[in-house]
Amino acid sequence: MNYLHAMVFSLCVAAVSPAADLSPTELKIVQAVDANVPESNALLERLVNINSGTLNPAGVRQVANILRPEFETLGFQVRWIPMEEVHRAGHLVAERKGVRGKRVLLIGHMDTVFEPDSPFQKFERHGDSATGPGSNDMKGGLTIILSALKALNTHSALDGSSITVFLTGDEEKPGEPLTIARRDLVEAGKHHDAALEFEGGSRSGGREFATIARRSASSWHLHATGNTGHSAGVFNNGVGSGAIYEIARILAAFHDQLKEPDLTFNASVILGGSTVAYDPKENIGSASGKTNIIPDKAFASGDIRTISAEQFERVRENMRKIVGAHLPGTSAEITFQEGYPAMEATEGNQRLLALLNAVNRDLNFENMEPLPPARRGAGDVSFVAPYLDSISGLGALGRNAHVPGETIDLTRQPIQTKRTALLIFRLTH
Numbered sequence: 150m151n152y153l154h155a156m157v158f159s160l161c162v163a164a165v166s167p168a169a170d171l172s173p174t175e176l177k178i179v180q181a182v183d184a185n186v187p188e189s190n191a192l193l194e195r196l197v198n199i200n201s202g203t204l205n206p207a208g209v210r211q212v213a214n215i216l217r218p219e220f221e222t223l224g225f226q227v228r229w230i231p232m233e234e235v236h237r238a239g240h241l242v243a244e245r246k247g248v249r250g251k252r253v254l255l256i257g258h259m260d261t262v263f264e265p266d267s268p269f270q271k272f273e274r275h276g277d278s279a280t281g282p283g284s285n286d287m288k289g290g291l292t293i294i295l296s297a298l299k300a301l302n303t304h305s306a307l308d309g310s311s312i313t314v315f316l317t318g319d320e321e322k323p324g325e326p327l328t329i330a331r332r333d334l335v336e337a338g339k340h341h342d343a344a345l346e347f348e349g350g351s352r353s354g355g356r357e358f359a360t361i362a363r364r365s366a367s368s369w370h371l372h373a374t375g376n377t378g379h380s381a382g383v384f385n386n387g388v389g390s391g392a393i394y395e396i397a398r399i400l401a402a403f404h405d406q407l408k409e410p411d412l413t414f415n416a417s418v419i420l421g422g423s424t425v426a427y428d429p430k431e432n433i434g435s436a437s438g439k440t441n442i443i444p445d446k447a448f449a450s451g452d453i454r455t456i457s458a459e460q461f462e463r464v465r466e467n468m469r470k471i472v473g474a475h476l477p478g479t480s481a482e483i484t485f486q487e488g489y490p491a492m493e494a495t496e497g498n499q500r501l502l503a504l505l506n507a508v509n510r511d512l513n514f515e516n517m518e519p520l521p522p523a524r525r526g527a528g529d530v531s532f533v534a535p536y537l538d539s540i541s542g543l544g545a546l547g548r549n550a551h552v553p554g555e556t557i558d559l560t561r562q563p564i565q566t567k568r569t570a571l572l573i574f575r576l577t578h
């Protein structure tokens with residue numbers, strides 16, 4: 150009921166002519182967004198009906214091939230960055246170079262979690278909403294980017310501005326190593342002033358949110374070793390405690406000593422015994438051990454999510470210290486894998502949100518609050534966030550992302566597009 154009420158309300162808001170605070174050009178841009186709605190929905194349907202599961206490079210390239218001429222028509226230079234070396238399709242980059250205003254980087258992705266073997270493949274419209282793989286995450290975001298740029302172009306508002314659209318082909322399951330898979334995105338981040346990411350928007354309890362902070366996400370692997378021998382000798386001098394007590398000590402210390410706000414560290418798997426085998430790619434392993442033998446091997450792994458680079462460094466250092474205080478006759482080592490850096494709620498990100506909310510106010514749209522970082526996983530914007538002001542969650546609204554039945558709320562598309570168009574306009578003018 151709340152949802153329906155919210156939809157009716159937003160339809161009224163969308164139909165009402167915007168407040169007087171828009172310049173004549175801005176008003177025309179807003180009208181151009183409305184005029185483009187049928188075309189934008191048709192493009193969304195076309196994009197959703199192409200399977201572009203991350204591991205289906207031909208499909209991802211097909212999506213890119215549909216988008217390429219759309220950007221070229223708007224005066225963008227388009228290039229394709231192949232990513233065969235990390236076993237992914239590649240990235241599509243569309244650029245317009247100018248000297249006026251801030252240099253804006255628009256970030257999105259062309260892939261979805263639905264591979265060709267998924268039963269969920271087709272776009273189906275049901276009145277004001279539609280279901281389809283990637284409809285909400287994030288092909289709806291792709292059409293928001295394009296429609297906003299189109300509306301700006303209709304009134305020559307792109308002329309002279311520096312805008313790059315960077316669409317990755319592997320956001321849902323990035324190629325490895327990330328140093329290659331995200332090399333070009335990071336490089337783009339270094340040469341722009343503001344990044345806008347079009348992952349799904351967030352709306353709950355009648356409130357609307359944007360993302361200006363995301364936690365980092367990476368993983369750790371812990372190996373412990375000990376002396377083996379007859380169980381009767383455990384704890385004796387020269388034999389020691391065995392590898393399983395050592396790894397249990399470490400995990401208990403993590404649990405008891407490291408907790409703090411905005412930090413989580415999950416232990417996801419543990420193995421120990423006389424033989425231990427673990428395949429980190431498949432996250433599967435096995436172990437064996439007799440009750441009368443002291444185990445000499447143990448393994449555990451998990452993730453760590455932090456709100457800042459400072460927190461990540463500090464907690465990692467504390468983890469290493471705990472690991473280093475070995476039980477008698479044992480040893481252990483912890484390694485950390487590269488992952489997603491944290492997107493910190495910098496003053497610049499807060500200014501970007503304030504600018505977006507000025508746009509919202511002038512359009513008679515709802516104010517957007519910063520989404521609590523714990524409610525959003527890591528994403529592509531995290532890679533550029535250390536280098537420029539960033540905001541995310543500007544994309545489509547809907548529900549059930551990543552599961553069959555994923556739905557996009559089509560009534561929100563023009564609203565998100567108008568916000569985007571005017572935010573870009575004000576950043577570049």
Ligand SMILES: [Zn+2]
Pocket residue numbers: 258286287320348349
């Ligand atoms: Zn996504």
